[in-house]
Amino acid sequence: MRVLITGMGGELGTRVAQLLEAHPDVTDVCGMDIDPPRRRLYRADFHRIDPRLRHRGTELVHDFAPDVIAHLGVFEPDARSGPRLAGALTASGAVGLFEAVEGLSSLSSVVVRSGIEVYGRRRGGPTSPDESVVPDPTSAFGHALRHVEQVATDAAHRLDVPLTVLRMAPVVGPHFPSPLGRLLRLPAVPYSATGDPPFALVHQSDAAAAVVAAVLAGGDGVVNVVGPGAVSASAAARRGGRVPVPVVGPGWRAARLAAEMAGAPVPDHVAELLRRGRVADGSSAAGLLGVAPELGTPDVVERLYDWPEVTTIRPVGATT
Numbered sequence: 001m002r003v004l005i006t007g008m009g010g011e012l013g014t015r016v017a018q019l020l021e022a023h024p025d026v027t028d029v030c031g032m033d034i035d036p037p038r039r040r041l042y043r044a045d046f047h048r049i050d051p052r053l054r055h056r057g058t059e060l061v062h063d064f065a066p067d068v069i070a071h072l073g074v075f076e077p078d079a080r081s082g083p084r085l086a087g088a089l090t091a092s093g094a095v096g097l098f099e100a101v102e103g104l105s106s107l108s109s110v111v112v113r114s115g116i117e118v119y120g121r122r123r124g125g126p127t128s129p130d131e132s133v134v135p136d137p138t139s140a141f142g143h144a145l146r147h148v149e150q151v152a153t154d155a156a157h158r159l160d161v162p163l164t165v166l167r168m169a170p171v172v173g174p175h176f177p178s179p180l181g182r183l184l185r186l187p188a189v190p191y192s193a194t195g196d197p198p199f200a201l202v203h204q205s206d207a208a209a210a211v212v213a214a215v216l217a218g219g220d221g222v223v224n225v226v227g228p229g230a231v232s233a234s235a236a237a238r239r240g241g242r243v244p245v246p247v248v249g250p251g252w253r254a255a256r257l258a259a260e261m262a263g264a265p266v267p268d269h270v271a272e273l274l275r276r277g278r279v280a281d282g283s284s285a286a287g288l289l290g291v292a293p294e295l296g297t298p299d300v301v302e303r304l305y306d307w308p309e310v311t312t313i314r315p316v317g318a319t320t
Contacts, residue, residue: 001025002027002067003020003026003068003215005044005070005072006069007031007072008033009033009035009036010035012207013072016208017041018041021041023216028043030044031047032047032073035048051090054095057100061097067106068109068215069109070214071093075089076178078265080177104159109218110152112149114148114167115170117139117269118146120137121272122138130224131223139269140267164222166210168224169202169225169226170273171202172201174304174306180270183264184236185264187242189234189236191233192275193246196234197276197277199231199232199233199297200280202293210291214289223285223288226279226280227293229297230279
């Protein structure tokens, strides 16, 4: 099996590459991203390519001739890049990749990372949607993910290959670039004084395991990948020894500004999560993928806070 990974430079893409390298059925692993991986890879071949340079991506796809594509090149706003750039990279990456696969006879299946943000949080909508719920995004990130799904679905239909769409809960974990994770680690964490709704998470290791399982299975369909259980923002803050700060109405604007000044910008999908919650039914993952998240949402929060703060180490003999 020859596997091409987009987004290999991110924490999720790098971990997926490591797991595929170690699998006996995977003969070759190739990847591309705007940034290089920050962990050691032994067999994988990485190419530093800006998703907006479509001709370079097309050359790589045809030169490598993959059996399976794992499209993880999704840029969450205020994770690795600002909202505008994240949107441009996500859209260009999806359109460029699935234009490049036209006429690729080697391709047997595709896996795409998406998120439960595609379900939206519109008033009156389902509070814990399963895979049968029609996507109705209400945030910029949700719309970006829905566009990726649509582009991938159209290409899979044209090529007549199976497509697995992994709708993941917010991915959080040590070293994982997450605007929600950064916000929860601030000394003071805002929460909705009028509701404090629950949200679900998935740990980065469980997210990577789901991608690998989907690559190996080559199935067709949509799967929610969600850690069991849920927490509210105030409960998460208390678990981490942070100060929960109740916010209502116009106070959200001040809270988002304060968080941004503290180094944790709050994009609209995270603000929506804090004010309206975000959970989904992930009960079908085990049956469809053969694996399910091992860490529940409370465990993910615990591990986020167990991640030590940065400690400055001074040289021996330094006086200042």
